[in-house]
Amino acid sequence: MEKNSMPTKKDDVYGDHISHKFNDELMELKTEFLKMGGMVEAQVDNAILALVDGDGHLADEIRANDKKVDRMEVEIDEEATLIIARRQPTARDLRLVISVIKMVADLERVGDEAKKIAKLAIKLQEEGQAPRGYVEVRHIGTHVLSMLHDALDAFARLDSEQALRIMKEDKRVDEEYQAAARTLLTFMMEDTRNISRCMSVMWVLRALERVGDHACNIAENVIFMVKGEDVRHTPVEEAEKVVGR
Amino acid sequence: MEKNSMPTKKDDVYGDHISHKFNDELMELKTEFLKMGGMVEAQVDNAILALVDGDGHLADEIRANDKKVDRMEVEIDEEATLIIARRQPTARDLRLVISVIKMVADLERVGDEAKKIAKLAIKLQEEGQAPRGYVEVRHIGTHVLSMLHDALDAFARLDSEQALRIMKEDKRVDEEYQAAARTLLTFMMEDTRNISRCMSVMWVLRALERVGDHACNIAENVIFMVKGEDVRHTPVEEAEKVVGR
Numbered sequence: 002m003e004k005n006s007m008p009t010k011k012d013d014v015y016g017d018h019i020s021h022k023f024n025d026e027l028m029e030l031k032t033e034f035l036k037m038g039g040m041v042e043a044q045v046d047n048a049i050l051a052l053v054d055g056d057g058h059l060a061d062e063i064r065a066n067d068k069k070v071d072r073m074e075v076e077i078d079e080e081a082t083l084i085i086a087r088r089q090p091t092a093r094d095l096r097l098v099i100s101v102i103k104m105v106a107d108l109e110r111v112g113d114e115a116k117k118i119a120k121l122a123i124k125l126q127e128e129g130q131a132p133r134g135y136v137e138v139r140h141i142g143t144h145v146l147s148m149l150h151d152a153l154d155a156f157a158r159l160d161s162e163q164a165l166r167i168m169k170e171d172k173r174v175d176e177e178y179q180a181a182a183r184t185l186l187t188f189m190m191e192d193t194r195n196i197s198r199c200m201s202v203m204w205v206l207r208a209l210e211r212v213g214d215h216a217c218n219i220a221e222n223v224i225f226m227v228k229g230e231d232v233r234h235t236p237v238e239e240a241e242k243v244v245g246r
Numbered sequence: 247m248e249k250n251s252m253p254t255k256k257d258d259v260y261g262d263h264i265s266h267k268f269n270d271e272l273m274e275l276k277t278e279f280l281k282m283g284g285m286v287e288a289q290v291d292n293a294i295l296a297l298v299d300g301d302g303h304l305a306d307e308i309r310a311n312d313k314k315v316d317r318m319e320v321e322i323d324e325e326a327t328l329i330i331a332r333r334q335p336t337a338r339d340l341r342l343v344i345s346v347i348k349m350v351a352d353l354e355r356v357g358d359e360a361k362k363i364a365k366l367a368i369k370l371q372e373e374g375q376a377p378r379g380y381v382e383v384r385h386i387g388t389h390v391l392s393m394l395h396d397a398l399d400a401f402a403r404l405d406s407e408q409a410l411r412i413m414k415e416d417k418r419v420d421e422e423y424q425a426a427a428r429t430l431l432t433f434m435m436e437d438t439r440n441i442s443r444c445m446s447v448m449w450v451l452r453a454l455e456r457v458g459d460h461a462c463n464i465a466e467n468v469i470f471m472v473k474g475e476d477v478r479h480t481p482v483e484e485a486e487k488v489v490g491r
Contacts, residue, residue, distance in 0.1 A: 071479035078476070082344055089334040099327055099347065106348065186442060193435045200431065200448075207452075231323070234316035 023088050027097065030080055031157070034101050034108075037073040038153040041108050042146065044070065044115035045212055049142040052122040052205060053135050060126075063119035070112035077105045096229065100222040104156070107215040111149065114208040114215075121201045133188050133195060134202040137181035141209045144174055148216035155220060161227040161244045167220035168237055174213040181206050268333050272342060275325055276402070279346050279353075282318040283398040286353050287391065289315065289360035290457055294387040297367040297450060298380050305371075308364035315357035322350045341474065345467040349401070352460040356394065359453040359460075366446045378433050378440060379447040382426035386454045389419055393461040400465060406472040406489045412465035413482055419458040426451050
């Protein structure tokens with residue numbers, strides 16, 4: 002059904018070599034992507050810690066590390082573009098490379114959200130009031146981190162069923178986020194002295210909800226890689242049919 | 247300096263035909279991208295109108311139109327992937343196609359922000375209180391819309407100097423956004439009955455600020471297409487040197 006990247010007869014002299022090198026390059030691209038994924042996972046995890054523990058030192062570290070994340074984005078993008086130019090991949094291989102280009106932008110944005118949370122952690126620590134909404138932050142944080150982890154795992158194993166489960170989770174995160182936002186609104190109305198602080202926590206929640214969205218984007222790309230069908234903007238029931246095929 | 251897509255001697259039979267078709271395909275890709283750009287510009291413009299005029303009918307239209315934007319994203323993505331698979335572009339042509347794949351994701355997200363604003367417009371209309379922060383919405387809205395328009399224009403004309411100007415604008419939008427957010431915070435503190443409403447307007451402002459970010463991403467891609475250098479995550483002074491070359 003699909004053209005693969007194995008050498009044809011006319012490649013018999015260099016074919017095997019070229020194909021091996023090509024496969025190595027694809028593997029390397031995957032590895033680098035997963036390495037960047039691990040980095041941004043740690044960034045989000047630490048950002049939540051920095052917030053709830055009021056750890057300004059850790060928050061500073063996160064902000065510094067974001068530069069490394071940015072550098073990885075540029076490097077992986079370059080590598081992917083080089084593979085297309087040199088190896089002219091088709092079918093499944095091409096889908097992999099293009100998906101990496103798209104997903105790397107998602108990872109970079111997850112990194113940005115972690116940086117935002119770190120900044121807010123510093124602001125909240127300086128203001129030094131009693132924590133409000135931290136239970137919600139921890140709860141949603143744990144949820145989106147596990148989505149991100151599972152999305153990267155689904156990519157590593159090209160597991161479209163796991164990817165589908167992540168797409169389903171996204172709705173639940175949105176509901177949790179809405180509930181948490183309502184809770185914070187109540188705190189704000191109770192006492193105007195809470196407003197500034199609660200606004201900061203609201204931005205943290207929004208950042209976490211975005212992390213969930215990006216995990217979901219990665220999951221959609223995994224389904225595209227495996228099944229060759231674009232399930233963005235399709236209802237989950239449709240995606241379910243695609244994965245079931 | 248660069249390999250271009252013109253046919254070489256050995257293509258003499260089909261070469262001209264292939265090259266013409268290839269050029270047509272690239273042109274078509276650009277045209278479709280700009281069409282989608284025009285669509286999301288109109289979506290943002292109308293979303294601001296729907297908000298300040300309290301026009302629920304217009305807001306509904308925007309939400310319906312977002313499906314068209316989503317469809318265009320999928321179509322352009324498919325077209326770009328097909329071009330890579332069929333034409334195996336290199337150098338400048340490859341940069342164009344890959345940039346379109348990236349920028350189309352930005353346009354789709356701008357569309358999402360317009361949809362969010364339309365939703366908030368409906369919510370605010372239903373609550374029916376006196377407008378607060380609409381001056382700020384109008385002001386920042388006009389600013390980011392002109393950035394988006396100029397970014398698409400810079401793409402159409404492959405004008406890296408205009409792209410650079412947009413990168414510089416982004417900082418000003420951030421400052422305007424910060425100032426507007428402070429104003430809204432003051433309204434919230436003055437009277438707790440303002441809180442829910444002001445929160446909604448705050449989300450509108452955040453959505454508009456994101457539109458500015460996406461315009462900036464498009465501008466960075468234009469510089470990449472023209473100059474072959476990745477200026478994301480580089481200070482504006484660095485980007486200035488790249489464009490000046």
